[in-house]
Amino acid sequence: MAKSQINLDALSVPDLTQLIEDAKVALEGKKQGAKAQLIEEMREKAAQLGLDLGELLERPGPKTNVRKPRSDTGKAVAARYRSPEGETWTGRGRMPRWLTEAVNNGKAKEDFAV
The missing domain is CATH 1.20.5 (Single alpha-helices involved in coiled-coils or other helix-helix interfaces)
Structure with missing residues (x-):
């Protein structure tokens, strides 16, 4: 140049x-x-x-990495475990204290199944 x-x-x-x-x-x-x-x-x-x-x-459509929203968002989940005192747990998230103590004391989690 x-x-x-x-x-x-x-x-x-x-x-x-x-x-x-x-x-x-x-x-x-x-x-x-x-x-x-x-x-x-x-x-x-x-x-x-x-x-x-x-x-x-010709280009294919745009590729997105957006996750598809859950279909069950906002819906109530049925309880899967119930304590003798009536406390419930759906089985999601962290195990509640009452169930953790029962499992540590030798009981099976399935004993509390609804």
Whole structure:
């Protein structure tokens, strides 16, 4: 890439601003031209292979890593264990103190099954 022959130090602020704007327009034009040329080359190569460019560029739907919400959210869960005093436990989460003590004292958890 050759360095421009423009003496930037000799330009005023408005002239530099105009130069930047003109350069942006020229850059965008070059990008569009290169894009069009690339698309045309890809169409020709796809045609040589007997393919349609649209089929090659078709993208599958977006892939998400979002979990599906539970279907039982907010629904009451039936108790699976009941203590002699009437306390209940659904079997979810941490084992309650009354059941932990009973299991530690030699009783089976299934003895309290509802």
